[in-house]
Amino acid sequence: MDSILSIFNYLSTYIVIAGIYAIFSLGLNIHWGFTGIFNIGISAFFALGAYTAAILTSASPSPEMFEDFIWGGNLPESLGFFNLGIDLWYFVGMFGAIIVCGISAAIIGWITLRLRDDYFAIATLGLAETVRFIFLNEKWLANGSRGMYRIPKFLGEWFPPAYYNYFYGIFILLLIFILYKIVQKAINSPWGRVLKAIREDEIATSASGKNVFLFKLQSFILGACIMGIGGVVYTHGIRYLDPLTFDPLMATFIIWAMLMVGGSGNNKGAIIGAFIVWAIWTWTDFLPGFLSDPNLKFLMIGLLITLVILFKPEGIIGEKKVKLSSKDIDKELEPTE
Amino acid sequence: MSLLKEESKNTINLLEINSVTKAFGGLKAVNNCSLNVKKGSITGLIGPNGAGKTTLFNVITGQLPADKGQILIDGENIEKLPPHITHSKGIVRTFQIPRELKRMTVLENLMVVKTNQSGENLFTTWLNPWKVKQEEKANLKKAEETLEFLRLSHLADEYAGNLSTGQKKLLEIGRTLMSDPKIILLDEPAAGVNPTLMNNIVERIEEISKEFKITFLIIEHNMEIIMNLCDPIIVMSDGSKLAEGNAKSIRNNKDVIDAYLGK
Numbered sequence: 001m002d003s004i005l006s007i008f009n010y011l012s013t014y015i016v017i018a019g020i021y022a023i024f025s026l027g028l029n030i031h032w033g034f035t036g037i038f039n040i041g042i043s044a045f046f047a048l049g050a051y052t053a054a055i056l057t058s059a060s061p062s063p064e065m066f067e068d069f070i071w072g073g074n075l076p077e078s079l080g081f082f083n084l085g086i087d088l089w090y091f092v093g094m095f096g097a098i099i100v101c102g103i104s105a106a107i108i109g110w111i112t113l114r115l116r117d118d119y120f121a122i123a124t125l126g127l128a129e130t131v132r133f134i135f136l137n138e139k140w141l142a143n144g145s146r147g148m149y150r151i152p153k154f155l156g157e158w159f160p161p162a163y164y165n166y167f168y169g170i171f172i173l174l175l176i177f178i179l180y181k182i183v184q185k186a187i188n189s190p191w192g193r194v195l196k197a198i199r200e201d202e203i204a205t206s207a208s209g210k211n212v213f214l215f216k217l218q219s220f221i222l223g224a225c226i227m228g229i230g231g232v233v234y235t236h237g238i239r240y241l242d243p244l245t246f247d248p249l250m251a252t253f254i255i256w257a258m259l260m261v262g263g264s265g266n267n268k269g270a271i272i273g274a275f276i277v278w279a280i281w282t283w284t285d286f287l288p289g290f291l292s293d294p295n296l297k298f299l300m301i302g303l304l305i306t307l308v309i310l311f312k313p314e315g316i317i318g319e320k321k322v323k324l325s326s327k328d329i330d331k332e333l334e335p336t337e
Numbered sequence: 338m339s340l341l342k343e344e345s346k347n348t349i350n351l352l353e354i355n356s357v358t359k360a361f362g363g364l365k366a367v368n369n370c371s372l373n374v375k376k377g378s379i380t381g382l383i384g385p386n387g388a389g390k391t392t393l394f395n396v397i398t399g400q401l402p403a404d405k406g407q408i409l410i411d412g413e414n415i416e417k418l419p420p421h422i423t424h425s426k427g428i429v430r431t432f433q434i435p436r437e438l439k440r441m442t443v444l445e446n447l448m449v450v451k452t453n454q455s456g457e458n459l460f461t462t463w464l465n466p467w468k469v470k471q472e473e474k475a476n477l478k479k480a481e482e483t484l485e486f487l488r489l490s491h492l493a494d495e496y497a498g499n500l501s502t503g504q505k506k507l508l509e510i511g512r513t514l515m516s517d518p519k520i521i522l523l524d525e526p527a528a529g530v531n532p533t534l535m536n537n538i539v540e541r542i543e544e545i546s547k548e549f550k551i552t553f554l555i556i557e558h559n560m561e562i563i564m565n566l567c568d569p570i571i572v573m574s575d576g577s578k579l580a581e582g583n584a585k586s587i588r589n590n591k592d593v594i595d596a597y598l599g600k
């Protein structure tokens with residue numbers, strides 16, 4: 001009985017983390033999978049979303065708690081007025097994070113999206129490191145390396161701590177479903193068609209009358225906002241943030257691995273890739289002896305990517321063809337399965 | 338009277354290029370080039386490799402900025418406009434090496450071109466999907482008609498990357514037809530195309546010109562096509578216009594022969 005419970009606990013934690021990664025992977029899919037924007041600074045928007053939610057919802061800092069930052073939005077308290085028995089603050093914090101990520105992406109994209117692809121990639125990498133250093137060095141902003149650790153729990157009073165992750169896992173799955181629907185709608189529209197055209201050939205797309213820069217900017221913003229949502233979900237799921245959270249390996253490159261394995265250009269693939277890669281990443285902990293060596297994880301992920309590239313280069317579920325001719329357009333303009 | 342009107346209409350310049358220069362470093366690929374394209378004409382643009390023909394197309398469409406000179410469409414200056422704006426002014430083009438959208442189907446390649454799609458606004462796609470769907474219906478219908486016209490219907494759901502060179506060139510012509518253009522610039526539409534498809538391409542160009550009254554400016558090395566299809570023919574050499582005239586006068590022009598023989 002106990003062991004069954006611990007399996008459930010383990011699974012729910014797995015779903016929480018893999019689900020958070022699935023959200024990042026959906027965001028990256030908009031950038032890379034559909035628009036060909038080579039963003040290797042995912043952690044920048046992860047961090048901006050996570051820290052925005054943390055700062056907005058944390059109580060005012062107290063020196064006794066070793067908190068050196070100067071302002072916490074204390075949303076759960078200040079929104080008490082509107083408290084209808086649901087933790088509305090969670091979504092207000094999320095909204096704030098979306099705004100911050102959207103505006104940051106708009107500014108950064110405005111400057112860098114005109115660059116050649118390779119320079120743009122380097123710029124995103126630089127951005128990610130810059131954001132991390134800002135949160136590390138500007139203690140007044142988010143408590144520096146000591147991190148933020150009094151982050152409120154979403155609907156914490158509703159669920160006993162022992163079962164909380166069950167709830168949060170289900171909540172994340174629901175959120176993924178909603179985000180998936182929103183992104184699908186956008187991608188299967190004329191808007192998404194222009195993004196795909198840009199991915200295929202920017203010159204041909206601008207010669208077809210499309211303002212390539214503006215569409216890339218929109219794609220960059222939308223993807224960044226979704227990454228920001230992932231950051232919010234992370235913040236209230238793990239309830240501890242410090243700049244080390246946003247190291248390039250665990251906050252950018254593993255997400256690339258997830259998208260590549262699952263299938264770039266397919267939103268289902270993006271989600272499934274996250275669950276597969278995270279399974280390998282964590283389940284190798286259970287292997288006996290040297291097999292659970294952390295370094296072996298890299299090898300396993302590397303092997304997986306190699307296998308996928310060799311045998312299924314488009315990913316486990318790659319992009320689906322949009323068949324239109326024989327189709328009754330009244331039904332749906334969606335890719336055929 | 339109506340005949341006279343027709344006459345004068347035929348002599349109106351749709352596209353005017355005045356002293357345009359475009360240099361790459363020291364190389365003036367287009368060098369103080371001036372030429373006009375008459376409304377309704379199928380104008381040929383020939384000249385040896387490296388004469389600057391493709392570069393001129395790039396400058397007209399705004400893909401490359403001109404260093405100097407003026408370009409006018411219907412009397413309006415366009416030399417400073419980017420490609421997506423010149424497209425909206427009615428200038429559309431194909432590419433010497435086809436730039437099909439590989440991992441998109443033939444139908445998608447066409448449908449993406451249509452202008453003013455309200456579904457290109459993200460919020461409309463989320464908030465007013467019904468409107469988007471109605472437009473998509475019309476767009477799909479037009480794309481299917483275009484494919485029928487091009488005799489490409491059987492490839493509607495094929496990835497464009499899987500087409501043959503000739504089919505890709507036809508598809509590019511199809512893309513130009515999706516936006517009601519004033520002038521179509523074709524960059525070597527017959528190069529690398531098998532004879533059957535080549536005939537199809539030539540017939541389609543003639544039909545578009547006649548039925549839709551769209552002006553053509555065509556770069557082509559196949560002299561048979563140029564001589565039969567185009568009037569006038571403009572010869573470019575070393576970045577500027579060398580000669581202009583009908584097939585016969587060009588064939589007998591000494592400068593042109595010299596330019597081709599590389600004197």
Ligand SMILES: Nc1ncnc2c1ncn2[C@@H]1O[C@H](COP(=O)(O)OP(=O)(O)O)[C@@H](O)[C@H]1O
Nearest residue numbers: 361364366384385386387388389390391392393
């Ligand atoms: N993007 C470019 N950069 C540098 N040189 C170029 C570029 N495009 C064309 N050229 C040069 O300009 C000249 C004219 O080229 P092009 O316009 O392609 O000629 P054509 O189409 O008449 O064969 C050639 O010498 C070519 O090498």
Ligand SMILES: [Mg+2]
Nearest residue numbers: 390391392433
């Ligand atoms: Mg050329």
